[in-house]
Amino acid sequence: MLNQAQQAISRLPYQSVEQSEMDALKVTRLAYAYPDCPAVLQGIDLSIATGERVGLIGPNGAGKTTLFLSICGVLAPQSGQVQLFGQPVQPGRFRPEIGLVFQNPSDQLFSLSVEEDVAFGPTNMGFSCEAIEERVCEALQLTGVFDLRHRPPHHLSGGERRMVAIASVLAMRPQLVIYDEPSANLDMRSRRRLIRFLQAASQTILVSSHDLELVLEVCDRVILLDQGRIIADGAASEIMANAPLMEAHGLERPHSLSHRC
Numbered sequence: 404m405l406n407q408a409q410q411a412i413s414r415l416p417y418q419s420v421e422q423s424e425m426d427a428l429k430v431t432r433l434a435y436a437y438p439d440c441p442a443v444l445q446g447i448d449l450s451i452a453t454g455e456r457v458g459l460i461g462p463n464g465a466g467k468t469t470l471f472l473s474i475c476g477v478l479a480p481q482s483g484q485v486q487l488f489g490q491p492v493q494p495g496r497f498r499p500e501i502g503l504v505f506q507n508p509s510d511q512l513f514s515l516s517v518e519e520d521v522a523f524g525p526t527n528m529g530f531s532c533e534a535i536e537e538r539v540c541e542a543l544q545l546t547g548v549f550d551l552r553h554r555p556p557h558h559l560s561g562g563e564r565r566m567v568a569i570a571s572v573l574a575m576r577p578q579l580v581i582y583d584e585p586s587a588n589l590d591m592r593s594r595r596r597l598i599r600f601l602q603a604a605s606q607t608i609l610v611s612s613h614d615l616e617l618v619l620e621v622c623d624r625v626i627l628l629d630q631g632r633i634i635a636d637g638a639a640s641e642i643m644a645n646a647p648l649m650e651a652h653g654l655e656r657p658h659s660l661s662h663r664c
């Protein structure tokens with residue numbers, strides 16, 4: 404059975420667009436409210452250039468996941484606009500240039516084998532069997548889980564499931580990949596492997612995490628979000644070294660920056 408998020412994504416019609424040299428992502432005056440939770444996002448403005456690696460940090464409930472779902476067109480904002488590679492995102496329309504890795508890999512994996520899960524995206528995009536096979540092999544190899552391809556995803560460890568979930572997104576060859584809490588529930592070795600993977604990734608990356616050391620190792624730039632507003636946007640090592648700023652928004656300066664004032 405597909406869960407709600409999978410059903411929403413699998414139903415999204417395909418919307419193709421030509422790539423260009425412009426910003427990978429441009430968000431303008433974006434506002435979003437849930438019916439029972441008003442003003443979750445309040446006038447968000449941000450741009451991400453192609454090739455940038457950007458961390459999104461903020462306390463619980465700041466609106467990080469809501470922002471990601473709005474960027475991907477899963478949620479329809481009350482006002483404002485999202486542009487991907489110069490083209491507006493239309494809520495409910497699938498854009499192959501962007502991939503979202505969910506906070507919980509189980510929300511993304513639902514097939515009987517790893518291979519089928521990774522093939523799900525390219526199959527829905529209408530590729531030939533050969534092209535699907537090529538994309539599946541490529542994604543499984545990039546994420547280091549090729550040997551798991553015949554295993555049922557629900558028999559895998561948390562770390563293995565995380566990398567399979569990433570493979571299922573990469574098989575659609577997105578240019579911009581959004582990672583929502585990618586190191587949640589990973590042990591030290593799996594987390595280190597994930598950090599190396601993210602550092603080597605060729606795509607534009609937007610990653611939200613409470614694992615601030617991971618953000619520091621992967622991202623040059625950080626956006627601090629609190630109560631649906633952007634509080635700071637700049638060099639990761641400068642924003643995250645600012646203890647009063649971090650503490651004012653429910654965060655701590657990462658240990659590796661504690662020598663800085």
Ligand SMILES: Nc1ncnc2c1ncn2[C@@H]1O[C@H](COP(=O)(O)OP(=O)(O)OP(=O)(O)O)[C@@H](O)[C@H]1O
Pocket residue numbers: 437438439440443461462463464465466467468469470
């Ligand atoms: N489906 C929903 N319906 C109603 N309110 C929601 C829904 N999803 C999230 N919210 C509310 O929106 C606010 C922002 O939630 P969101 O999940 O975007 O925050 P977050 O920054 O990702 O938090 P976390 O770090 O805990 O994952 C919270 O107050 C939350 O309770």
